Amino acid sequence: MYRYDEFDHKIVTERVEQFRGQVARRLSGELSEDEFKPLRLMNGLYLQLHAYMLRVAVPYGTLSSKQLRQLAHIARKYDKGYAHFTTRQNVQYNWPRLADVPDILKDLADVEMHALQTSGNCIRNITTDPYAGVSADELEDPRPWAEILRQWSSLHPEFSFLPRKFKIAINGAKEDRAAILFHDIGIGMARGDNDEVGFRVYVGGGQGRTPMIAECIREFLPKADLLAYMEAILRVYNRFGRRDNLYKSRIKILVHQIGAEDMAKQVEVEFAAIQKQSDSLKVPQKEVDRILAYFAPKNYESLGEFAPETEEARLADEAFARWLDVNTADHKVPGYRIVNISTKPIGGIPGDMSADDMDAVADLADKFSFSELRVTHKQNLTFTDVRRKDLHALWKALDERGLASANISLITDQIACPGLDYCNLANTRSIPIAQEISQRFEDADLQRRIGRLHINISGCINACGHHHVGHIGILGVDKKGVEYYQVGLGGSSDNNGSIGKIVGPAFARNEIVDAIGTIVDTYLDQRVDGEEFLDTYRRIGLQPFKETLYDTAQH
Amino acid sequence: MILRNINNRFEFVEDNFERIEDDAPVPATGAVLVSANRWLEEHDALSGRAEPVGVWIEGDGDLEGLGEKCAQLELVALRFPVFKDGRAYSQARLLRERYGFKGELRATGNILRDQLAFMERCGFDAFELDERVGLEQFNKALTEISVCYQPTGDGRVPVYQLRAARTPLEQTRATA
Numbered sequence: 001m002y003r004y005d006e007f008d009h010k011i012v013t014e015r016v017e018q019f020r021g022q023v024a025r026r027l028s029g030e031l032s033e034d035e036f037k038p039l040r041l042m043n044g045l046y047l048q049l050h051a052y053m054l055r056v057a058v059p060y061g062t063l064s065s066k067q068l069r070q071l072a073h074i075a076r077k078y079d080k081g082y083a084h085f086t087t088r089q090n091v092q093y094n095w096p097r098l099a100d101v102p103d104i105l106k107d108l109a110d111v112e113m114h115a116l117q118t119s120g121n122c123i124r125n126i127t128t129d130p131y132a133g134v135s136a137d138e139l140e141d142p143r144p145w146a147e148i149l150r151q152w153s154s155l156h157p158e159f160s161f162l163p164r165k166f167k168i169a170i171n172g173a174k175e176d177r178a179a180i181l182f183h184d185i186g187i188g189m190a191r192g193d194n195d196e197v198g199f200r201v202y203v204g205g206g207q208g209r210t211p212m213i214a215e216c217i218r219e220f221l222p223k224a225d226l227l228a229y230m231e232a233i234l235r236v237y238n239r240f241g242r243r244d245n246l247y248k249s250r251i252k253i254l255v256h257q258i259g260a261e262d263m264a265k266q267v268e269v270e271f272a273a274i275q276k277q278s279d280s281l282k283v284p285q286k287e288v289d290r291i292l293a294y295f296a297p298k299n300y301e302s303l304g305e306f307a308p309e310t311e312e313a314r315l316a317d318e319a320f321a322r323w324l325d326v327n328t329a330d331h332k333v334p335g336y337r338i339v340n341i342s343t344k345p346i347g348g349i350p351g352d353m354s355a356d357d358m359d360a361v362a363d364l365a366d367k368f369s370f371s372e373l374r375v376t377h378k379q380n381l382t383f384t385d386v387r388r389k390d391l392h393a394l395w396k397a398l399d400e401r402g403l404a405s406a407n408i409s410l411i412t413d414q415i416a417c418p419g420l421d422y423c424n425l426a427n428t429r430s431i432p433i434a435q436e437i438s439q440r441f442e443d444a445d446l447q448r449r450i451g452r453l454h455i456n457i458s459g460c461i462n463a464c465g466h467h468h469v470g471h472i473g474i475l476g477v478d479k480k481g482v483e484y485y486q487v488g489l490g491g492s493s494d495n496n497g498s499i500g501k502i503v504g505p506a507f508a509r510n511e512i513v514d515a516i517g518t519i520v521d522t523y524l525d526q527r528v529d530g531e532e533f534l535d536t537y538r539r540i541g542l543q544p545f546k547e548t549l550y551d552t553a554q555h
Numbered sequence: 556m557i558l559r560n561i562n563n564r565f566e567f568v569e570d571n572f573e574r575i576e577d578d579a580p581v582p583a584t585g586a587v588l589v590s591a592n593r594w595l596e597e598h599d600a601l602s603g604r605a606e607p608v609g610v611w612i613e614g615d616g617d618l619e620g621l622g623e624k625c626a627q628l629e630l631v632a633l634r635f636p637v638f639k640d641g642r643a644y645s646q647a648r649l650l651r652e653r654y655g656f657k658g659e660l661r662a663t664g665n666i667l668r669d670q671l672a673f674m675e676r677c678g679f680d681a682f683e684l685d686e687r688v689g690l691e692q693f694n695k696a697l698t699e700i701s702v703c704y705q706p707t708g709d710g711r712v713p714v715y716q717l718r719a720a721r722t723p724l725e726q727t728r729a730t731a
Contacts, residue, residue, distance in 0.1 A: 007714045011702040018699045022669065038639060039669055121639065151704045151714065157676035158648055158707065161641025227705075238645045277652055280706035284719035290726075 001062050001372055002147045002294045004112040012109045015116065019043050020102035027099060044115030045101055049424045054093045054101060055118040056108060060128040060146040061089030061375040065362040068373065070111040072358035078104050083358065085343060085351040087415055087466060089127050089375040090118055094422055116154055121162045123153035127169045129177040130376040133295060134384045136332040139189040140197050142172035144291045145226060148283055152227050159234045163241035164249035179377060179493035181205045181214045182469060184251045185233060192220035199226060203233060203263060204255030207463040211499045212252040215260035217267060227281040232271035298370050298385055303335025307389035320395050322444060323406040335388050341381040341398060342405040342413060346442045347435050350416045351379035360401050368394045378415060380408065410447045411455060412438045415466050419459030419476065426459035428476025428483040433457055436513045450520060453533040469493035471533050472519060473500040474512065485512040489545060490537045503545055515549055522548045558693055560680040565694050572609050572630060588632060591621050602627055614640050622654040631656060635664035644677045651678035652708035668696050676707050
């Protein structure tokens with residue numbers, strides 16, 4: 001993975017000291033909360049319902065074991081002994097004291113981490129495929145370009161006060177595991193003429209109040225032009241994006257208003273002008289090569305695809321076999337597997353992990369996966385490089401700590417926002433709903449019979465729980481002070497991205513879990529061989545679900 | 556007061572320009588600051604003046620028509636209606652980098668001390684400030700981040716070019 005050099009260290013260290021000064025000015029009363037707000041937001045510090053919340057950037061979701069241990073240390077020393085992994089591959093602390101935040105940032109800087117631009121109307125953490133660099137279906141590893149984008153966007157003076165926040169995702173594989181169609185800019189690695197690899201660029205996707213699927217504005221962009229093209233998009237947005245209404249300020253609204261074709265045209269004009277002005281946005285090849293070298297393939301052993309000890313354990317231990325099938329994925333190198341660690345035990349809080357578990361996971365990463373791991377946008381963790389023959393040992397170690405939940409992409413692998421338990425924007429709670437659904441579908445065999453099914457839960461219309469792209473999406477709404485839950489079906493954030501459709505009137509707090517049960521039963525009744533939930537839904541539509549849901553509710 | 560970059564040092568200077576509202580006559584003498592629209596509309600008369608003319612542009616103002624002629628101006632003042640309205644950062648870069656404006660580029664309106672460094676990187680060299688903390692603190696705000704990751708036309712070399720210029724030995728030391 002990427003390592004800081006003296007420049008990276010310097011900018012992050014200077015930034016910590018700058019923020020220390022700003023916090024001191026706030027604590028002394030020189031700055032009011034209103035004046036301090038934009039400054040703290042630029043450093044990832046929110047003020048929530050009960051306390052400050054600090055969001056730490058995990059650039060494109062990649063962590064070293066050393067960094068994870070430091071995150072555990074911070075959770076213990078400055079928080080309540082746990083941290084929360086987010087859908088943007090970041091980490092959040094829910095209970096830091098303002099006076100401690102500069103020291104937390106210093107501890108982060110010591111392990112080459114920061115909280116830059118994890119909030120505010122600027123370019124946020126660049127996200128990517130958690131399997132980047134190791135999946136068999138990849139054109140090229142997107143992480144070097146994510147790192148180049150991270151650096152370019154850090155403290156970008158022109159784009160730190162945009163109309164609204166700005167999210168970029170990049171994916172290098174055939175399968176879109178980074179939800180690029182639901183970002184302000186989505187970048188897919190693509191092959192152009194002469195077999196040259198570059199980028200396809202999408203713009204204007206997003207969720208929130210007005211969910212939209214991004215549109216392609218550039219079929220092929222040479223690698224060398226990436227930063228100039230990004231500046232062109234951002235400049236058009238910064239100049240012409242709406243600023244009069246918070247809810248209409250994202251780039252998706254601009255793209256929707258002028259149309260993708262006109263957007264493409266404006267970006268191309270600006271891009272041509274930038275190119276004509278100077279070539280200073282072309283990263284020198286020597287520097288590209290330096291960054292590429294950090295992401296070179298690991299020192300893999302030549303192993304056979306078959307590992308007899310793993311096969312024996314699979315036959316002997318049903319729980320291990322289930323975990324192997326559900327939580328591991330193909331690796332491009334024979335004899336290796338990708339392993340997912342679910343943060344979602346039955347009844348748990350999606351994305352939360354204790355400091356002790358984080359330390360344990362760090363130790364296992366040292367032992368089994370080159371001391372590295374990833375945070376996924378489904379709030380889980382991934383070991384990307386595990387020898388097939390080590391899988392049973394790894395599973396046993398995880399299982400002992402209760403970290404071997406075999407539910408990746410199954411019904412209990414839910415995304416949930418923090419909701420009213422923490423967030424001052426939320427209308428309703430999300431976490432208890434996720435916990436009850438998890439308990440309802442606890443039976444491992446039932447989960448597997450149901451198959452791949454993503455339930456996403458947001459506690460308000462801002463959609464941090466990605467309900468629009470859940471196969472089943474749940475949105476908390478407030479009706480005269482009472483919590484209700486609206487259900488959408490058929491959303492998806494993969495290559496065939498779609499936005500869920502609302503099935504009918506919202507359900508009360510005591511009805512929602514049963515309603516999910518009815519939806520699942522209806523699907524199981526209606527599905528034909530080999531179908532997953534999304535296939536069945538796409539074949540039969542909303543109507544059968546409406547019938548069972550609202551009939552049942554009446555009786 | 557105007558905080559102005561004079562030979563790479565920021566100092567407080569008097570504002571020599573008199574702001575003339577659109578409905579007021581332009582005085583025959585003295586440096587004046589008029590709206591961009593007025594300057595374009597009364598271009599012939601205003602460019603005949605012996606003394607300096609500057610224009611102000613509102614946060615949502617357009618550079619259309621003005622950019623190409625900006626070399627004739629002594630001063631362009633870009634206004635931030637609220638600190639979080641960042642359009643003027645782009646306008647500043649366009650004036651400096653695309654249209655080659657060499658005169659004083661002044662930030663006015665609602666600007667925060669902690670934004671000055673971003674503004675300077677985008678090409679501003681003067682700030683109209685009503686808050687009067689010491690010069691030292693403003694200079695600190697302008698210099699506390701010494702590394703830049705991106706080129707903006709302010710002459711500072713971005714990190715990727717500094718790295719590419721390193722010798723192999725420096726490269727080894729940097730990552731050691």
